[in-house]
Amino acid sequence: MNILHCDLDAFFASVEQRYHPEWKGKPVIVGGQPGSRGVVSTCSYEARAYGVRSAMPINQAYRLCPQGIYLLPDLPKYQEVSQQVFTILQRYSPIIETISIDEAFLDVSASHLLFGSSAQIASMIKEDVARELGLSISVGIAANKFLAKLATNLSKPDGLLEMGEEQIRDILPRLPVTEIWGIGSKTALRLKRVGIITIADLLASPRSQLEGILGSNTDFYIRLCKGQDTRPVEVESKRQSLGNEITFPQDLADQEEIQQVLLELCCRIGYRIRQSSLMAHTITIKMRTPDFKTLTRSKTLPQGVDADLAIYDIALDLYRNSDIIGSSLRLLGVSAGKLIDRNEEPGTLFYDKNQTLDGIMDDMKKKFGRETIKRGSLLKSKHTNKGNKSETIV
Numbered sequence: 001m002n003i004l005h006c007d008l009d010a011f012f013a014s015v016e017q018r019y020h021p022e023w024k025g026k027p028v029i030v031g032g033q034p035g036s037r038g039v040v041s042t043c044s045y046e047a048r049a050y051g052v053r054s055a056m057p058i059n060q061a062y063r064l065c066p067q068g069i070y071l072l073p074d075l076p077k078y079q080e081v082s083q084q085v086f087t088i089l090q091r092y093s094p095i096i097e098t099i100s101i102d103e104a105f106l107d108v109s110a111s112h113l114l115f116g117s118s119a120q121i122a123s124m125i126k127e128d129v130a131r132e133l134g135l136s137i138s139v140g141i142a143a144n145k146f147l148a149k150l151a152t153n154l155s156k157p158d159g160l161l162e163m164g165e166e167q168i169r170d171i172l173p174r175l176p177v178t179e180i181w182g183i184g185s186k187t188a189l190r191l192k193r194v195g196i197i198t199i200a201d202l203l204a205s206p207r208s209q210l211e212g213i214l215g216s217n218t219d220f221y222i223r224l225c226k227g228q229d230t231r232p233v234e235v236e237s238k239r240q241s242l243g244n245e246i247t248f249p250q251d252l253a254d255q256e257e258i259q260q261v262l263l264e265l266c267c268r269i270g271y272r273i274r275q276s277s278l279m280a281h282t283i284t285i286k287m288r289t290p291d292f293k294t295l296t297r298s299k300t301l302p303q304g305v306d307a308d309l310a311i312y313d314i315a316l317d318l319y320r321n322s323d324i325i326g327s328s329l330r331l332l333g334v335s336a337g338k339l340i341d342r343n344e345e346p347g348t349l350f351y352d353k354n355q356t357l358d359g360i361m362d363d364m365k366k367k368f369g370r371e372t373i374k375r376g377s378l379l380k381s382k383h384t385n386k387g388n389k390s391e392t393i394v
C-alpha cells in the first residue's frame, strides 16, 4: 500500500490558532464577520461541536455559536503555511499530487528503503508537521487514491488509518455513497430516491438503474465501490490553464445577467477545451467588485470535465458559494486548469446528453463561425454578444 493521502485538519482555523495561542481550544470560524453574507470556509473542531460546518452561512453559524471567534480568511498567510507543509511532504517522496491548499496525494513506492513502511512514513509526516508547524494533519494509507482519501476522511481529525483488505471488506460496504469521491449531493439524492444509500446498496442495484443516474461513469463508480481505482498519483501537469474573462462596460448587478455571462464564459471554455482534446480537472472563477476587490474560487475534481454544462454547474456553484454573491461585478472570468489529454482520462464525467449537443454545436461553430449558434438562454444576453471589446482570452 503505497499511496498516502494527507489532509490538514481544519486548516485555516488551525493556522489562526497557531498565530493566536489564546484562541486554542476555542471555537474559531473563518469565513466572515457575523452579519455578513459570507459562508463558513473552515471552522475549528471546537466550533464543529456546536454544529457549525463548512459552507454554512455565517449568520447561521452565529446563531449556533455566538461566542465563536469570527475571522476573515487570510489567504496569503495560509498559502505560506501550505508551502511549508508541502516542503515537509517533499522530504518523503517527489511524487506529489496537489489537490488543494491543504491536501495532497503522495506515492511512496520508492521511499521505503530510506524511510520504512508507509505507516512509518505517515507517522513521520505527522510528527514533522506537528513539531515544526504546530498543526495536525491526517494521513490515509491505501493501495490507491480513492481508498487513501477515504481512510483520511474516516480517521479525521489527527488521524492515521491504513485501509487494508480487512477494512475494505468490513468498512467500505457500510459507508454512505456520499463518501465516494466525485458523487456530489445532487447525485446522492437521485441515488437515495431509488433506495441507494450505502456502497453495498449501490453494488446490489441493477446496472440499468445505475446507468440512468451515473451515465457513462457507472463502471468507474462500481469499481470505486469495490475499492478499485487505477488512477496514478500525478505530479503537477505541465500544461497551463486557459481562461476567458469579461470586464463590463458598466457594473453588472442583475443576478440573472451575471449567471448568463457565466454560462457564456463556460461555453467558450468548454469549446476551447474540446477543440484541444483536453479535460479540465480544476475550474476557477474570478470576480471583481466595483471597489476593485478581486476574488477567485476554485474547485478541483477527481475526473476531468469538458462539457459546457458540467463546467457551468461547477462555476455556478462556486459563484453561489462565494461571499460576493449579491454584489455588483465589474469583471467576471472563468478558467480551466489541471488540463490533461482527453485520451489519458479514464472515462468522462457527468453529461452524456450535453456532450452530444456540445459536439453538434462545436461543428456548427467551426463551419459557420463562433457566433452562429448559442444556447437559448444566452440569446438575450447583451454582455456576451459579438463586439464586446473588453474580453480577455488567456
Ligand SMILES: [Mg+2]
Pocket: 007, 008, 009, 010, 011, 102, 103
Ligand atoms: Mg483539510
